[in-house]
Amino acid sequence: MTLRTIAGETGLAVTTVSRALSNDPRIAATTRALVAETAERLGYVPDRAAQRLRTGRTKVIQVLLNLDHEFLSFTHELLGGLSEALAGTGYSVTLFPDILERDRLTAVRQIVEGRLGDGIIFNRTEPFDTRVRYLTEQGFPFVCHGRTEFSVPHPSVDYDNEAFARIAIQRLLAHGRTRPLMILPPARYTFSQHLRWGAVAAARDAGITIELPDEITLDTPQDQAADWMRQRLARSDRPDGVICVGEVAALITMAACADNGLQIGRDIDVVAKRASGVFDLLRPRIDALTEDLRETGRAMGDILLRSLAGEDPTGLQVLLAPGTDFRQDA
Amino acid sequence: MTLRTIAGETGLAVTTVSRALSNDPRIAATTRALVAETAERLGYVPDRAAQRLRTGRTKVIQVLLNLDHEFLSFTHELLGGLSEALAGTGYSVTLFPDILERDRLTAVRQIVEGRLGDGIIFNRTEPFDTRVRYLTEQGFPFVCHGRTEFSVPHPSVDYDNEAFARIAIQRLLAHGRTRPLMILPPARYTFSQHLRWGAVAAARDAGITIELPDEITLDTPQDQAADWMRQRLARSDRPDGVICVGEVAALITMAACADNGLQIGRDIDVVAKRASGVFDLLRPRIDALTEDLRETGRAMGDILLRSLAGEDPTGLQVLLAPGTDFRQDA
């Protein structure tokens, strides 16, 4: 079932059939209709390998997947949104296992040099991300989750973590809390800086200080982080409010509260980043600001498609605002 | 950077280079070494599109991804294990968005007829799954998560849900609970039957009955399921034990208990299927049996590779036993 089959069936040349199927105006409208009808009838589907060999375009989007650590439900929701955005475009989504520990560039290099895809999607962006620099230099289409501090603009989708931190502080203040704590992602990631700035600025404006421990991060192994938090909340100088940047962090905090006999809403308050419906099931219910990961995936797909279409990268930045659909005191 | 480049560099013919790189014994050992060295030096990487066009093999594994409903962390862990198993084999993992609501066969058909991959992986298997039948008829390699009731054996990986249900009942009995409740997956899936059989058999052996409501399933929208459970536990004839087949179900149950003032361990007991580290963070801690999704993914990758290598499907079934690493009373 190839172009030759259709050519034989219609009596046309292979070239004509190929052109007709791509709606080339050089082919007579009647011929185009005939070819389309025949292709439909015979169930013709173009051979991607042949197309790719000829054109160099792979019709593949590579997603760098961190196998080790990832926020709960991050992968599923993001990939779901991405698939949604790419549906019907002929692009397929391929996962590229990424070991972040090693050289951050190897995975990206492999994809670019081996022409393993037409575009790349990745996250955990750093302020001067080597992958962003490399891909920009190579002129290879990509979108990253998170921003950089390069002066040259590049396609990116990010959540406004600075706003998240600021609003979270304000909500704790509204409950009379003045000694907040927040566990940050590892400092090398850009969004860690954003969180820090937002929190520090909001705290300074309110005349309070925020505790940002540097012996522990969001990537600390779960049991270790849980131990740390339990011990931290056991001390008399414990924080009276905790900002949780993610669902696992929220669960860790809630477990630590329970283990120390602290009642959320009375002894301590929690504001968390919410990324799935799970939060509705937690008791006590906690204050949360939403990060819509499915929307993030959709935006990344959309941006990448526009980038592949040759659109100028200057306009291809998206910043998603924290959703405020649920408040504890609402 | 193609075979021609290497051929030019070494003075050999393209055919010879191709053979040498695939370690063909017809090529002299010294020549093979020379070619290998040259390829390495020039950083040669074969063009997948050309290989695929010539051989028909795509070196792609297609994973059918349900975008709508999925257990918490299911996607991430399973894909992680799969990537692990496939690492270094040259196979890449591609996601194929699957709308289960429509014809269950369309996605699989598209992949087979369009030669979009060399193998397929999917889940939510039914007793007489049309996809399994179609793929078996076509002789197309695949592995599914879950078993069928066809007489002809096919590659599959499954969790022993029957054992899970049986052990769960026994654990509840050990706590003196005699009126257990379990919410099942939709009845059309095979693993729903396994859960049912295991639970019913264990209950019968103990001389008790188990409540298996059929107006609600694991796929019921979360808020609706939460409402149902809250109301169910509010009635005086409420169950004294709940078996939760998944993490979301466990959270729903715990929320309903909290909302009704029921204390787990005193008024009611819960046994759940655990698939991630999240459970360690829930308070009160609940009894759980582990399903290792990463291991599941690894097994599926392994089985599929062996199937692709032409191994007889008779031996390609894996049944994973429930892990018992944590018990409430341990």
Add this chain to the structure above:
DNA sequence: GTGGGTAATTAAAACGTTATAAACACCCGA
């Protein structure tokens, strides 16, 4: 009626790889 323009179609080449079949060099026994 002949040259030139336009619209429609087509032949041929190419992408990079592998499989088939053929060629080559060499040595051995007769």
Add this chain to the structure above:
DNA sequence: TCGGGTGTTTATAACGTTTTAATTACCCAC
């Protein structure tokens, strides 16, 4: 000296598509 092996290499074709350049058919003006 020659036929027949053996070990090694090579020319050629093919996979299915798109692109470049060429061809055909037709109409119009001169």
